[in-house]
Amino acid sequence: MTETSNRILMGQIGAAHGIKGEVRITPFTQHPEAIADYGPLHTDRPGLVITITKARVQKNVIVANIKGVADRNAAEALNGVSLFIDRSRLPEPDDEDDFYHADLLGLEARLDNGVVLGKVSALPNFGAGDLIEIRDSQSGDTFLYPFTKAVVPTVRIAEGYLTIVVPLDAEEGEEEPD
Known part of the structure; x- marks a missing residue:
C-alpha cells in the first residue's frame, strides 16, 4: 500500500449513473478527462484499486465505466470512494508558478x-x-x-x-x- 503522504487525490466517485454500472466522478485534475489516463487508481478503501476503462465529460463530472463494475448495485457501492495516485507518477511542474x-x-x-x-x-x-x-x-x-x-x-x-x-x-x- 502506498503511504498516504505520497498520495495525490485525483477525484472522488459519486452517484451511480444509469443501470449498467457507470459512475459519476468529480475529477481534481486540470483536464477532467485526464483522470482516466493514469491507469489503476488507489482508493481510501483497503485493498480496492480502481481502473477506469471508459470516460466521458458530462457537465462538471466524468461519467465512467470501471473495470469489474457491471450493474447499478456495484456502482452504488462505490459512492464516496476517493481516488489517488502515487506522487511519483505525476510530472514535475514546468513553471515556478505551477504546483500541486x-x-x-x-x-x-x-x-x-x-x-x-x-x-x-x-x-x-x-x-x-x-x-x-x-x-x-x-x-x-x-x-x-x-x-x-x-x-x-x-x-x-x-x-x-x-x-x-x-x-x-x-x-x-x-x-x-x-
Whole structure:
C-alpha cells in the first residue's frame, strides 16, 4: 500500500449513473478527462484499486465505466470512494508558478510584513474559483482568501511558506461623501 503522504487525490466517485454500472466522478485534475489516463487508481478503501476503462465529460463530472463494475448495485457501492495516485507518477511542474495543491497544504502563511497568519489547511472550490484556507494554529480559527496571484503573490514550497496580501474590504477603502 502506498503511504498516504505520497498520495495525490485525483477525484472522488459519486452517484451511480444509469443501470449498467457507470459512475459519476468529480475529477481534481486540470483536464477532467485526464483522470482516466493514469491507469489503476488507489482508493481510501483497503485493498480496492480502481481502473477506469471508459470516460466521458458530462457537465462538471466524468461519467465512467470501471473495470469489474457491471450493474447499478456495484456502482452504488462505490459512492464516496476517493481516488489517488502515487506522487511519483505525476510530472514535475514546468513553471515556478505551477504546483500541486497537495504541495501547499501545511505551508506557513505569512503577511507581506512577515507576520504569520497560520498554515494552509485546505484549497476548496465552491464553484467560483479556488480559495485558500488558512488555520491559525493558536486559536484554531480559519480564514478563507481568494487563491489569486494578487492575494497570494509568493509561493515558496522549498522554503515552506507563502505570502498573503489581505484584500481590503471595498467599504473600508471608500470615503463617506460630504
